[in-house]
Each structure stands twice: as structure tokens, then as C-alpha cells.
Amino acid sequence: MNETKNNIGNYSATRRKKAKTTAPTTHGICRMDEVGKRQFGNKERQAEIGSGIGTSHAFLNTCFMPKLKEDKIFSWEDKLHITKIERGFYKSLSLLTKHYGISPLSTHDFNYPYNISLCLWDIQKQLKSKVQNCENMRLIEKEDEIFFVAEERYNTGATLYYIPVIPLYQMLRNKNRKKTGLLLLSVCTYLYKIADIPYYRQEDSYLYWIYEMLTEWLEQDEEVDDNHISKKELQKAEIIGDIMEQKIACKENLLFFEERLKKFKPKDNFDKECFLLAEKTFKLYGEYAEASVFRNTYYNNVVRPEEADNDEYYNEEKVITMDKYISFFAESDGLIYDNLMDCVNNEFNEYGEAQEPMIFKTFDGSNVTDENLDFESRLFGILNELCRLLN
Incomplete structure (x- = not known):
């Protein structure tokens, strides 16, 4: 990834296992391990080289028993x-x-x-x-x-599910988009209160720490005055972030969810997409009224700690925990966003694996759990679509 030109301060982290690649700082859904493939040479297919003698291919056409791996x-x-x-x-x-x-x-x-x-x-x-x-x-x-x-x-696809709240704030203030904004507000309230999606203004959240670190860097930089665009972006992220958390945390948004769906009349394709997303979310809420996104996650992806090496299991966090790559945040634009993404990428680059929802089923004659990852599959689809619509 090319470095962002407007970097703030220096970032360092304790080194861990290297990840394959780094998340690019792009708008919308961010990939943590996306990398482009380059092709060299002539694009035309090379001429096939064959034997000039019409020999039999019986050996090549014969199917052999697989060679057994010793175990x-x-x-x-x-x-x-x-x-x-x-x-x-x-x-x-x-x-x-x-x-x-x-x-x-x-x-x-x-x-x-x-x-x-x-x-x-x-x-x-x-x-x-x-x-x-x-x-x-x-x-x-x-x-x-x-x-x-x-x-x-569930394979999360090495994706950053960061939901921007400033675009939603702007929708709610726009009379032409207010009803659409209220519909998405109900979606966000479900994600916040029921699915337990972290919010960046909560002090125990990962992104709160990142924003605080950026604030400290700006305060220590003597060349940055109060009118610098980065400081204004941080102030905006804090003020609007606090306002939107109060709105999103309001449980009335869930009580009015169904009514908002029934009364909503889409005016364009964007409204239709928001309506379909809200329908999916309301249906998921009805089927999984108390399910959290973290319900099938395990520390270091170890389902049975007793079977793991004690030193390996307890002493070091070896995976990117889900609360770090799923969260509400301010916006996917500006200098603060670019520097935030650099900080996230630098830390994630020290890991080799991400925490993901998982279930183990044992077929030894005991009762087999009927649990599945239907909730997670649908929830991550909603997160993906919501991030796209708000960017």
C-alpha cells in the first residue's frame, strides 16, 4: 500500500505474526488483505507443444488410487x-x-x-x-x-466493517432524505443495542483509542494550530459522534421500526436499497431478538482451551479480535480517516489471522448441536450493505 502523504506522528506496535498484506485506505468497505495481480508478457495464449509422434496416452488417461498419507x-x-x-x-x-x-x-x-x-x-x-x-x-x-x-x-473476507455515522447525521438533517435516514437509524439501533456493534465514542472501544492517539499526536505537533483541517475533522468526529450515539442508542427506534417500514415509500433507487436493507434487518431482529455478533467467537479462535498449549493460549493475543474490525466510526473521508486507516493497517499487519464466528460439531454418538451460522451470515451481509449505502 502506498503511504498516505498527510501522516500524523509515528506509530509503532509490539510485533506479532505477520499478515499477508495490508488494508488499503479506500472509501467504503475496506479489504484487509486485498492485493492486485500483475500479468507480464504477451496476453495471447502460447502455442501448445505436442509430440510429433502419435503415441498412446493410455498411461496419462489412467486413474490411480490416491497415495495414502501416512498417519x-x-x-x-x-x-x-x-x-x-x-x-x-x-x-x-x-x-x-x-x-x-x-x-x-x-x-x-x-x-x-x-x-x-x-x-x-x-x-x-x-x-x-x-x-x-x-x-x-x-x-x-x-x-x-x-x-x-x-x-x-464464517469467512469475513478480511474486511473492515466500519459504519460511518456522519453521513447518517447529514441524511437526518436533509428533509428529502429524513425518512430514509430514520429507516437506517432503526437499522443502526438494532446493530448497536442488540447485535453489540462497538461505537467509536465508547471509551472501551478499539477505535476510541485510535482517535485518542491521533488527537495526542496533533497536540504534540507544534506546526499544527487550532485551525488545521485535521483538528477540525477530529472535533467534528467527536461532536457529531456523541450526538449520533444518543440517537442510535434510543430504544424507540426499535419500537417504531415496523411502523417506519410500513409507511415508507421509496422515491428512487437509493431509497429502494435502504428499504430492502431495513426489511432484511427487521426480519433478522424478529428471528434473533437477542443474538450478538460475538456469540460464536473464541479467544485466539480456540474453541476448547483445555486442548491448547497453556503458554500459547493465555500469554498472547494472536488474532485480530472482532471488535477491532467491526465498529461504528465517524466517516470514510479526510485526513483523519487516512491516518486512522494507516494506524489500523499497521497494527493488523502484525497478525496472521482474524477472529471469526465458528462452531464445532462432534459426531461421536452424543447429541449434535443444531446451531449454525445463519445469523452471522445474514448479519455480515447487512453490515456490508449498510457500509456501502453510507459511503
Whole structure:
């Protein structure tokens, strides 16, 4: 990423695991790991090089059994143990396929260990293509038991979900957009009060700390006077931010949500998009009246702390926590915005992973949870659309 010309002060952070790339400072939805691909040379396809002799390709057209990767689970030679492995495997497989509604490949005609290897390959392929948010599937051996564990994880796409409030403030003051603004205000109230989206004027929020750091840098810079544009932008962010938090925190916006939807008459495409977004949000609110965006998140993405290395788990935060990349903020324009994005990028560049909603399901004969990531999938879609409309 090219450095912003108008930087304020210097930023440093404790070094952590490097992320692949940096979030560009662009308007709207910001990508944390987007990178352009360059192509070199002639765009025309190169001429295919083939043999001048009409030889047979029988070898290349032959399908071979997959080469089995050596693993502790499949290394036992004792026939009794093999029978036990197969019995536990197919029992757990039956539970998994029933839960997800998929049909496994018939592998009973293959000998061990190829029957299990082929089945694993087939199940992983089906889960990836047919089951939303199914990130990973593992075969676990524990206390002489063999069973599947499936990981469902919502991929946030390495995106910064920063919702600007100054554009909404301006809509509410515009008589031609006030009704549209009130509709989006109800959406924001749901996100703030029910979904627990952080607000940048709250002292315990991540972006509050970033804005405070920018304020300190400006105060320490002798060349920046009170009339400098950066100071004016910060004052604007503070004053309007406090006003909008009071409006967004008002629970009456939820009480009037349905009424505002019924009375709203779109005047143009923008109004239609806002109306559709509000409809989706109201429906989600009705189905998940108390669900928080953080309900399926775990420290360092470790679902079972007892299975993690204690030093690794407790001593260092290794992932970008969700409250850092989801938040209300002032606006996506100006010098303060550019410097804020630089600060965020500098810190996020020290991490290798982001905290994301995740669920683990164990198919060992115990009751399998019916939980899913439907709420998260729909909520992040709403956040994405709201950020786009307000930018």
C-alpha cells in the first residue's frame, strides 16, 4: 500500500505474526488483505507443444488410487484394531451425513485403509460444495474411539466493517432524505443495542483509542494550530459522534421500526436499497431478538482451551479480535480517516489471522448441536450493505 502523504506522528506496535498484506485506505468497505495481480508478457495464449509422434496416452488417461498419507490413525496392522477403526468410522460417518443431508461414496468394496481414505476425500469435497460455512472436517482418535469433528466458520473476507455515522447525521438533517435516514437509524439501533456493534465514542472501544492517539499526536505537533483541517475533522468526529450515539442508542427506534417500514415509500433507487436493507434487518431482529455478533467467537479462535498449549493460549493475543474490525466510526473521508486507516493497517499487519464466528460439531454418538451460522451470515451481509449505502 502506498503511504498516505498527510501522516500524523509515528506509530509503532509490539510485533506479532505477520499478515499477508495490508488494508488499503479506500472509501467504503475496506479489504484487509486485498492485493492486485500483475500479468507480464504477451496476453495471447502460447502455442501448445505436442509430440510429433502419435503415441498412446493410455498411461496419462489412467486413474490411480490416491497415495495414502501416512498417519497414526491408519498405521495399525492388527486386524482387530482395523475392524474397530472401520466400525467407529462408519458409525460416525452415518451421523455426519445424516446431519448435513449428504450421501457418502460407497467404499465398502475397497480394503483398509483405502476405503477410509476415499471416503474422507469424498466427504470433504461434498461438505465444501454443499454445506455453507463448513471450513474443515477432521477424523479424531480419542480413548480408542474414532469420530468426525466438523468446523463451521464464517469467512469475513478480511474486511473492515466500519459504519460511518456522519453521513447518517447529514441524511437526518436533509428533509428529502429524513425518512430514509430514520429507516437506517432503526437499522443502526438494532446493530448497536442488540447485535453489540462497538461505537467509536465508547471509551472501551478499539477505535476510541485510535482517535485518542491521533488527537495526542496533533497536540504534540507544534506546526499544527487550532485551525488545521485535521483538528477540525477530529472535533467534528467527536461532536457529531456523541450526538449520533444518543440517537442510535434510543430504544424507540426499535419500537417504531415496523411502523417506519410500513409507511415508507421509496422515491428512487437509493431509497429502494435502504428499504430492502431495513426489511432484511427487521426480519433478522424478529428471528434473533437477542443474538450478538460475538456469540460464536473464541479467544485466539480456540474453541476448547483445555486442548491448547497453556503458554500459547493465555500469554498472547494472536488474532485480530472482532471488535477491532467491526465498529461504528465517524466517516470514510479526510485526513483523519487516512491516518486512522494507516494506524489500523499497521497494527493488523502484525497478525496472521482474524477472529471469526465458528462452531464445532462432534459426531461421536452424543447429541449434535443444531446451531449454525445463519445469523452471522445474514448479519455480515447487512453490515456490508449498510457500509456501502453510507459511503
